[in-house]
Amino acid sequence: MFKRKISSIMKKKQTSPNISKNFMDHDHELCFESALKDFKQHFIEKELKLTPLRLKVFQLLLKDHRPLGAYQILDLLRKDGFSSTPPIAYRVLDFLIEHGFVHKIKKLNAFVACSHPGNSHSPTFMICRKCEKVAEINEKESGLKFNKETSSEFKIEEAIIELIGICKNCTKIEVI
Amino acid sequence: MFKRKISSIMKKKQTSPNISKNFMDHDHELCFESALKDFKQHFIEKELKLTPLRLKVFQLLLKDHRPLGAYQILDLLRKDGFSSTPPIAYRVLDFLIEHGFVHKIKKLNAFVACSHPGNSHSPTFMICRKCEKVAEINEKESGLKFNKETSSEFKIEEAIIELIGICKNCTKIEVI
DNA sequence: AAGTCAATGTTATATTATAACATTACTACA
DNA sequence: TGTAGTAATGTTATAATATAACATTGACTT
16 A cells, blocks of 8 residues: 555656666656556456466566566466476467567577557667676667668568667666 | 679679668679678788688678578588588687678577678678578668667666668568 | 356467587698 | 798687477367
8 A cells, every 4th residue: 555655656756758767767667557457457458368378478578578488487487386398488488479468589599578568569678798688679769660662662561670789777876 | 704794794783882781782792702802812911811711601601691500501511522521610600700701690599600800890680581582781871879868877888789680682572 | 056257277389598629721931 | 951830711619599390288269
């Protein structure tokens, strides 16, 4: 109860919505709960079946904005009493990806919870090689545009965009 | 000799330099030879050792603008009498990638010869899901730009950009 | 209760990649 | 000329990632 209040206060303190929020200190409890609520809402709207396994995997990926490999997920599932053979993880991940709740980061062969579920999109990822966190930018935010020639010569159906570098937070820390 | 002449004539027939040349009919003999010449020149300039294995792997990747997996390369090496255990391919590929002669397409876990060797760059790839050919656009050509916010909040060191879709040539063919 | 179907469980194996060490073959230079 | 050093290649084994194929479960339907 009290915790909630603090969360709420902290929320007000935060700067304006920020594309790199995931990298910075933020009220992650709130962030987590809000994402989870969204997640559940989408299951209802789309009439999908929210099973314990699907919920668990999504929660694991929501944990701290760090991507998890399939086998890391399996280890965590094992600890929670789920079966933990590879197809279990890959099937749930495939399902969550298909419905836009999770993305795969090709650079890392790992998976993250989607930050903008619902918008079917070609997200751009920023991957900090230092703290290993990932932030997702949606198309409009990224300002990403290809020039006319590219668009006219090639019909883009899917775009994989992964930016590897150093996040604002780790830059601060780097200055020692 | 005569072949050369035809090539030369065909070259003149081609339209202006085109970002999606790789997808279209073009004088591939000339394309191949020119890329190979460049490749060799870079080895001289950078004082690298051009071994038969390195040359062979690059030639294989130059063949037809289609990416090859490491194990496909190994099969082809075997046919040419080279040793063909995985480290052979991966080591040569690592070397060629490190020096900018080859890129890895993450989407396909496969490798292509670089179209703009020498420019150290973050290339953008267009991958046709129909003919499976790949074309590389360099930074300037792509017109790709991130907005200020992205750039100020995250220090980009490497960008993986892979566009999956249908090339101009396959679009034409698609209309049946 | 029997049939259906989606979800999960299980076994086996495919695909991609690397670690660790051995051999070769070229270079330098004593 | 021979030998020490080193880069490249060769070899063996195994790690890491992913999928195929089939079995079981459990909820819902009729």
